[in-house]
Every structure is written in C-alpha cells, then in structure tokens.
Amino acid sequence: MGVIQRREREKLEMRQLIVDAAIKMYLEEGYEKLTLRGIAKHIEYAPGTIYLYFKDKDALFHAMHEWAFERLFEKFSTLATIKDPILRLKELGFTYIQFAFDNPELYDLMFILTEPMCARDNHEGWECGFKVYGFLRVTVEECFNKKLLRGDSVDMIAFSMWSMVHGMVSLQLRNRLDIYDKINVPKDFDKENLIKASVEMMYNLFILK
Amino acid sequence: MGVIQRREREKLEMRQLIVDAAIKMYLEEGYEKLTLRGIAKHIEYAPGTIYLYFKDKDALFHAMHEWAFERLFEKFSTLATIKDPILRLKELGFTYIQFAFDNPELYDLMFILTEPMCARDNHEGWECGFKVYGFLRVTVEECFNKKLLRGDSVDMIAFSMWSMVHGMVSLQLRNRLDIYDKINVPKDFDKENLIKASVEMMYNLFILK
DNA sequence: TGCATACAATGAACAGTGTTCATTATATTT
DNA sequence: AAATATAATGAACACTGTTCATTGTATGCA
Numbered sequence: 001m002g003v004i005q006r007r008e009r010e011k012l013e014m015r016q017l018i019v020d021a022a023i024k025m026y027l028e029e030g031y032e033k034l035t036l037r038g039i040a041k042h043i044e045y046a047p048g049t050i051y052l053y054f055k056d057k058d059a060l061f062h063a064m065h066e067w068a069f070e071r072l073f074e075k076f077s078t079l080a081t082i083k084d085p086i087l088r089l090k091e092l093g094f095t096y097i098q099f100a101f102d103n104p105e106l107y108d109l110m111f112i113l114t115e116p117m118c119a120r121d122n123h124e125g126w127e128c129g130f131k132v133y134g135f136l137r138v139t140v141e142e143c144f145n146k147k148l149l150r151g152d153s154v155d156m157i158a159f160s161m162w163s164m165v166h167g168m169v170s171l172q173l174r175n176r177l178d179i180y181d182k183i184n185v186p187k188d189f190d191k192e193n194l195i196k197a198s199v200e201m202m203y204n205l206f207i208l209k
Numbered sequence: 210m211g212v213i214q215r216r217e218r219e220k221l222e223m224r225q226l227i228v229d230a231a232i233k234m235y236l237e238e239g240y241e242k243l244t245l246r247g248i249a250k251h252i253e254y255a256p257g258t259i260y261l262y263f264k265d266k267d268a269l270f271h272a273m274h275e276w277a278f279e280r281l282f283e284k285f286s287t288l289a290t291i292k293d294p295i296l297r298l299k300e301l302g303f304t305y306i307q308f309a310f311d312n313p314e315l316y317d318l319m320f321i322l323t324e325p326m327c328a329r330d331n332h333e334g335w336e337c338g339f340k341v342y343g344f345l346r347v348t349v350e351e352c353f354n355k356k357l358l359r360g361d362s363v364d365m366i367a368f369s370m371w372s373m374v375h376g377m378v379s380l381q382l383r384n385r386l387d388i389y390d391k392i393n394v395p396k397d398f399d400k401e402n403l404i405k406a407s408v409e410m411m412y413n414l415f416i417l418k
Numbered sequence: 419t420g421c422a423t424a425c426a427a428t429g430a431a432c433a434g435t436g437t438t439c440a441t442t443a444t445a446t447t448t
Numbered sequence: 449a450a451a452t453a454t455a456a457t458g459a460a461c462a463c464t465g466t467t468c469a470t471t472g473t474a475t476g477c478a
Contacts, residue, residue, distance in 0.1 A: 035464065047466085049428075051465095112379075156406060157410075160377075163376030176326070205360070246436090256458080257438075
C-alpha cells in the first residue's frame with residue numbers, strides 16, 4: 001500500500017507549497033495584503049483548495065509561525081560553540097535583537113500577532129517556542145550555577161531578560177518609541193542603538209563581578 | 210457669529226458620542242467585532258456619517274487610544290503624593306501591570322495595536338504617550354539624582370524598566386507565556402505572580418543599597 | 419480492460435468588511 | 449420666501465474569509 005504513503009507525502013508537499021507562498025507574499029507585501037485569494041492565485045489553485053490543507057487562515061499563520069521559529073533557532077544554533085556562558089548569553093540577546101530588526105514581519109508572527117496562537121489545537125505544547133526558550137534557559141542555568149548572575153531563580157532571570165529584550169523590540173516595531181524623537185535621547189542615538197546600549201546596561205545589572 | 214462656535218461644539222460632541230460608543234463596544238465585544246456598521250447602528254446613524262468625523266477607522270482607533278491613555282494617567286496621578294521616589298517608582302510599575310491586567314483591551318490599544326499609530330497626522334508628538342512616560346521619567350530622574358539607582362542614564366533606566374514590564378505584560382496578553390505551563394515554574398505560580406515576582410527582582414537589580 | 423469508488427479541486431455563493439459619493443434632508447443666511 | 453450651505457443618508461464598490469454542491473481525476477476491483 002505505497003499509495004497512501006505517497007498521498008501523505010503529497011499532502012505535506014502541498015502544505016509546504018502553500019506555506020512557502022504565504023511567507024513569500026507576507027514578507028513582500030505585508031500582513032494586510034496577505035489574502036487567501038492572493039495565495040491561491042500565486043500557486044495557481046482555487047481559493048477553496050487551501051481549506052483542504054488548513055482549517056482556516058489562523059492555521060496557516062500557525063504554520064508560518066513555526067517556520068519562522070526554525071529560522072531563529074538556526075541563528076541561535078551558531079552560538080552553541082561559544083564556551084563562555086556569559087559571552088554566549090550576551091550574544092544570544094544581540095542575535096535576538098538583530099533577528100527582530102532584520103525580520104520584523106517574522107518577529108510579529110512569532111511574538112506579537114494573535115492569529116498563530118489561536119490556531120493551536122487544544123494547547124499542544126507550542127514546541128517551537130519552547131525549543132528557542134530552552135536555548136536561553138540552559139545558558140542562563142549554566143551562568144546561574146556558576147554564580148555568575150544576580151537574581152532569584154533561573155526561570156525568573158531568563159524570563160526577565162527575554163521580557164526586557166522583547167519589550168524593547170516590540171515597542172520599537174509598533175512605533176511606541178517615537179516619544180524619544182523630539183526629546184531626551186542624544187541625537188546621534190537612533191532607536192537600534194538605544195536598544196543595544198540598554199541591553200548592554202541590563203547585562204551589567206545581572207552579571208556579578 | 211455664535212453659530213459656527215456651536216457647530217464646532219456639536220462636532221466635538223458627535224465625535225465624543227462615536228468614541229464612547231466605540232469604546233463601549235470594543236470593551237464588550239472585542240477587537241474583531243468592532244465594526245463601523247455596528248457603531249453606526251448603536252448610535253443610530255448611517256455608516257457613512259462616521260466618516261464626517263473621522264478620516265477612517267484608524268483615526269477612530271487613535272481617538273480611543275488617547276482616551277485609554279487618560280485612564281492610565283489618572284491611575285498614575287494617585288501616586289504623585291508618594292514622597293519616597295523609590296517607593297513611587299515601585300508603585301508605578303505595579304500600577305502599570307495592574308492596569309494591563311484589568312484592561313487588557315485598552316493596553317492593546319495603547320501599546321500593541323498598529324492602528325492607532327497609523328492615524329497620527331504627520332507625526333504630531335503623540336502627547337498622551339509622552340505624558341505617561343514623563344511620569345515615569347521624572348520619578349526615575351529623582352531616584353537617579355539621589356544616587357539610588359544603578360544604570361547609565363535616566364532615559365536608559367526608564368526605558369529599560371518600561372520595556373521589561375511591557376515585555377512581560379505583552380507576552381502574557383499574547384499567550385506567549387504558555388511555554389511555562391507544562392514546565393519550570395512552580396505550580397502555585399500563575400502568570401501574574403510570575404510577572405510580579407520578576408518585577409520585584411528587577412527593582413532589586415536597579416536599586417542601590 | 420471497463421466500471422464503481424474515493425478523493426482532489428473547483429468556483430460560485432454567502433455574509434461580512436471598510437469606504438465612497440451622488441442624493442436627500444435640514445438648517446442657516448440672504 | 450428663496451437661495452445657500454451643511455449634515456446625513458444608504459446604495460454601491462471592491463474587497464475579505466469561508467462553505468459546499470459540482471466537476472474532474474486517479475485508484476482499486478471485477
């Protein structure tokens with residue numbers, strides 16, 4: 001019965017075809033202009049066909065969201081070779097920020113938009129997110145065990161660091177840092193530099209010396 | 210020429226009528242179900258009428274957004290009497306978090322949704338946001354001048370604190386903290402407690418003793 | 419091979435959305 | 449009372465996500 005296996009493979013291939021097209025269009029045209037009709041036209045299928053592979057648009061967003069997490073995980077993976085856990089932790093943060101600035105739409109998908117999370121069937125772990133968080137967690141844990149970090153617990157430290165970096169990035173992506181335009185911040189400081197300098201400061205708060 | 214003054218007043222009243230209805234419906238029914246037709250029906254006007262008072266839906270979101278900022282500013286104002294700047298700073302954070310949990314939809318409007326920011330005509334200062342940020346800034350400044358805080362500059366400290374708290378709150382509102390459900394965090398720690406404890410920890414990092 | 423079956427794909431139709439604009443009603447000014 | 453300026457209308461437009469009866473095609477059996 002090799003047929004049903006081929007069928008299954010074709011089903012996956014078709015899913016991938018749709019996801020690839022969706023991501024391509026999403027990155028090129030943005031959130032607003034990503035329509036099911038547009039995707040269907042792009043892959044030369046009828047609009048209804050997409051519903052044979054995805055329950056609804058949110059489910060498609062969920063698949064795109066997983067794809068995006070794999071991209072970030074790839075970036076993180078290159079840091080695994082760094083022996084010094086403190087240095088690895090620092091690089092983790094800067095890599096995260098750089099990823100967000102290089103791929104603002106993907107960042108949206110991963111951490112800001114509601115759609116991908118609506119599509120999880122019955123709270124199935126959200127593995128992709130946990131994989132990425134796990135990377136941060138083990139690094140913090142290593143630093144914490146070696147008494148290199150201030151803070152109450154591994155997860156609270158990891159959570160705090162993640163939150164701060166996410167907060168900075170998402171405020172920037174949503175234009176809430178415009179308040180710094182007319183006032184305060186030194187003129188030669190653009191937002192990206194403000195964020196990187198603040199993260200540097202954050203590390204100094206956490207790291208014992 | 211009292212007529213044009215009355216006309217202007219009526220225009221403002223009508224605007225307010227629309228904004229009030231929109232906020233009421235937004236809080237009751239949520240983002241998805243807030244439609245211009247629905248608002249029009251609610252105030253017993255034709256859909257097109259709204260466009261005599263707002264350029265588009267984003268402009269309406271902007272007005273709602275300003276209304277929300279006034280609510281948060283009111284909450285902040287009650288803290289002005291606290292003499293000890295460190296205590297005031299701490300209370301500011303907890304008030305912010307509490308506001309977000311009590312009014313998640315308003316928080317969305319203020320700090321997460323793109324719509325209100327799209328509607329600003331030619332980058333007009335975003336005063337409401339600056340007023341609220343100003344409250345944080347002066348408090349941090351007072352602490353900083355009295356050498357009570359670690360950190361490089363007033364704005365970097367204020368920005369970092371704001372970002373961390375916003376990060377925690379927005380990750381929670383967007384269900385990204387579900388990764389903590391199956392693992393890690395002590396069972397009796399719900400998300401709100403995790404956040405509050407982490408903020409407490411953050412203060413300990415910043416405050417010199 | 420021919421036929422019944424299962425499945426994939428279709429695209430028209432549905433119920434919505436934000437937005438526009440010629441038309442109508444109302445209020446003000448002459 | 450007539451002319452004018454303003455406010456409000458609601459049908460129409462161009463979309464959206466989603467559904468489903470219909471059509472086409474490939475598979476399994478006789």
